[in-house]
Amino acid sequence: MDSKENLTVYSSEGPRRFITSHLWDIAQSLPQAHELGFRLFKRNLKAQYRQSMLGLVWAVLPPLATAALWIFLQGNNVVSMRDTGVPYPIFVLTGTMLWQVFSESISAPINQVTDNRAMLAKINIPREGLLLSGAYELLFNTFIKLVILSAVYLYFHQQVALRSLAIVPVGLFAISAAGFSIGLFLTPLGLLYQDVNRGLAILLPFFMYLTPVVYPVPQDGPLSQAMKFNPLSTLIVQTRNGFISQPVYDLSLFLLILLAFTLFFLICLAVYRIAMPIIIERMGS
């Protein structure tokens, strides 16, 4: 073995490595990961819609259903809410769509990895490709949601101010980054223990009602205090304010949360890379 070029080494020993060096590896394998991730995304999309009659509608059906329920409850005065500043359907639909983005981002990594278990166990693929495939799917579904949302806004003649709309892309990114990093954090654990997936299915709707998704932020009371400690509350409320042209407050807190989740995401990414070989030897195929 004369040349050092193109050398593959797998060893139990090695220099102590820090998270940054793992992240550097990930950055270098990004082109291959993209190639695989994009292909898998296209594959899943094609297969999904070829085997379904409603097709794209599924991407927006859950938030539409939740919104419809709350519009019904509110319209019949079963629940009473403080004035939201915009027609309630606009308010609640924007909220549930944003929440859906969050909950889809949480489950994206773990779903992608579980669906491709066999591949992970048998073939040496750039494992970040699975995450990218999930991210592309997320992006695509979010785009459909935005299209539907615009249609609803047009129907209600809801004005959007370009200035406040500027926060929307940042907000969508922050919400997905929050969900994706939490999901990524849970992925290695969730591959070993099924409890993670089951727990998520119960906890997510619960958290939705703890977050001002279908109702505006209460002005006082214990719930309003609790929301101060719910980072998602800030992300969703501010992003929705951007949509419905209401003033965005606490911008610095918003950016701080975004930064925190971005850092958390990078750490989880490195943990994923470190953990996967150890998980794979335990999950079989």
Add this chain to the structure above:
Amino acid sequence: MNTDTLVRVEGLSKKFCRDLKRSMWYGIQDVGSEVMGLRRKPDLRTGEFWAVNDVNFELRRGECLGLIGHNGAGKSTLLKMLNGLIKPDRGRITMQGRVGALIELGTGFNPILTGRENIYNNGAVLGFTQKEINKKIDAIVDFAEIGDFLDTPVQNYSSGMKVRLGFAVAAQMEPDVLLIDEVLAVGDMGFVLKCYNLIDQILYNSALILVSHNIPQIARTATQIMLLDRGVGIVHTSDVPAGISAYYQRYEIKNGNFQGTGDVDLLDLRLVHDGETHRNGSNLTIEYGDGMEIEIDVLCREKISEPSMYLAFYDQSQRGVAEIMNFRECIQVQDLLGKASFSLKLPSLPFTQGKYSISISFSDTSHGVLFRNQSVISFNVHGKSHGWTSVQFSPEWQMKQMEHLDE
């Protein structure tokens, strides 16, 4: 030809845990310590064992290592480490060049999508870019020979067709190191031969590691043999027939499957070779072309008016190899009662290297089969060469003539 070393494996070990719950908990601990940058202790924890234990070998371009051993001997684990799927707990693997693996074919196929679409999916999983597949798609389609099915959803394919398509994509890899794990089990004969030919071509320019229970396949391709037993490479040799012979000797054929009416019992069956008598379990090994004598004792509780006895040789995979003509055609025996002994002499057995077992059945023209006993005894044949088929003749070859052609 280039003969540089492509694979070097030094002191490679991997531990596993048999208990699922404990294994998952160890997994969490290992992830934790790895993330913190702590060194994992290579010692065994409670419930763990070495699935691969201190394996060493080196391979150069053009060489092929045949990995053989019983189920659970650690062959696949070793291959997974070489493929980078799991990390060694001890030791080191160094490989030069592109590493390809034929471990599972057709990964990434989606059953709903057509064969053509799935070529791209499978290709992406194997690390090809879309451009590369675009260039290779004609070669892939040619090799797979699935014809009109190319634009049919893969769920309508037979399992053999899926393997064809999967192999055709994988065949486009141009690896320096190729790992193969029993992928050619499915597929019809023509396709299997085509695959072997391709592997021969690849081998010419790469190093191959081949895991298989198909011994003729190993014998055909391997230049080295490693016999794994409970994770340890107990035999490692470039004398391929010797390695294969060691594998056969470790297989104990159990005296299995006895059927009978109870009227006649097989008391004993012995093999006499070189003046020594061998009973079942004595691990007799003869050289290619050696002869032997078979002695049979039976006990007849009822009078058998027209007995007939029939023996046959089976190979490792229970294929019939040769049979011994019914003794009724050779000698006259009538009204058999009580204990009787028979013997027959075989001057020379032209069997190729391997393990063979003998089955015997005893019947009566009027009563039908009285007993049938599969694999009563087994023996090994050791030879200098290993053939594809079980019987190898060594005739007197002669060259009749030779003429120089004038150009």
